[in-house]
Amino acid sequence: MSYDWNWRFLLDTVAAGEGSYLDWLLAGLGWTVALSLAAWALALALGLAVGTARTLEARWLRAPAAAWVELFRNVPLLVQFFLWFFVVPELLPRDLGLWVKQDMPAKEFVTAVLCLGFFTSARVAEQLRSGIGSLPPGQRLAALALGMRLAQAYRHVILPRALRVVLPPLTSEFMNVIKNSSVAYAIGVMELTFQARQMQEETARGLETYLAVTTLYFLCAFAANRAMAAIEARSRIPGYLG
Template structure:
């Protein structure tokens, strides 16, 4: 069994994991919506840009992306800013960016699938009533696409939560990192990683619960609207 100090150490890692997940998910969701809106335009260059972005992040391993952002991207920054970044928890920030950019590619595809389920007549009607492209996407099309995409988005959130463990490769002191440190000190492999596993399972079930509540809320709202 682990003592109180070791359990507290695991809990600190869990807190960092949650922070990393929340920051990365917020960024990924925002980027994904922007990518979806850009891709829905008739501007060929913009659509090519999104296609290249999505294909890159879908075909390059996530670990490689994290390592590239931590070891490669800072070299392109001015020395003063690079020094400041390394003095202010660069590991967590750069890991969040890498996770967000990678997840955004998949989330954008999920939202795009929801977008395809919406009749084009809704877009045409809103444009005919004088709404701009941005107004139409913001108030009519994207909200419906998001509601349709809730189940796959919950799945993406779960995947991102689990993928935060990749950040240990660049020294982010998250749950897996803490578990490895405790195991190296105590050699209690089963107890240490068993406790970490239970924490990951608890976090995953919490995300599933929140996702099911959101899905149920929008189903009820949608049903009331049709009634």
Template structure:
């Protein structure tokens, strides 16, 4: 194999700027999408554990749709199809006036897709709690909303921290699909350097290292959080 290695190109301008900006964009996209996923996923997961059959059906329908449609197809739907279904004024805002529509479309698409996975984690966390705790809270005069707020959700979240960590890392890695919409995230930056320099190994190796560093950092931090918040004797907690 006759390949001329040039690791120095990663530190030359404008390549280093592309990598840095792509990395920042990836982090921003992952964090914003995770906020959507946690908020929406917690709501959907809670709906699936209520005694109300309509609420359960709504939650189940959301999970089945968003979990079983490929993420790439969902991103294309959010970017190309959904705006066409909006009123004219909203279409104008999305297509012309919104700053960086590709970025925000990717954030929404990633968030809604991951929310289905978060919903399943929240549901399993709540259902792992002995039913006696819910009954005891109701017997003390708590409303259903208070039972979830003060008893079920705090315990349920602590139980599924490892699973939620995996889902966050999934958002971080899935953000690379945003390049199909034109978002200059980390993978797209590596690809751009490859096209400009005809060197593929160096930029993608740098991207791999950055992805791996963030993954290891998040795993290490969440292990600390898991140890400090675990409930002794509870199913699913760290040993």
């Protein structure tokens, strides 16, 4: 296969006339990073609550938490994006729905953060649940026997241990968030994949474009991996192997 490589097109001005294709790439990178970080923060917060609820005795907490996980795990992510974008505004009170559809600032981005955050929260919750389940039951019993309330046992004993156990799987979840953020192209978030499709269509320099975009995804995933590894190293308890 002989292919006539040409990277110079990156500096060409885009057809619409504002900025270069390199600017598009960098803007795409910015949206990918912003979307991934915001969705990850939301997923951690929700996943922590839902995952904890799944391990409680109280049925009124456990059952909805289980339903939450099943709901977000059993519908394709792309379909969830369309549900958040097209269906949810219809379910809101009329005025609020209209505002969301017409006036909400950064509508695509906010929708994507919610969608990806909720989707990932179910996966974080499952990791945390199995992390809590892997702790020796004696830890919890000992905490309660020392006079701690259940909430205190979770706060001071169970969660600090369980979170360390689930850090490695959470690292791969974080990298999954970055990969999954690519699906947000479908509702018009101008992240890397959106830019890749747009650039390939406009310039027909598909190979160069995809190589650049794929490399940027690699770099993001690598950065996420290193960041989580640093957290893992800092939170390690002396004397434990993992």
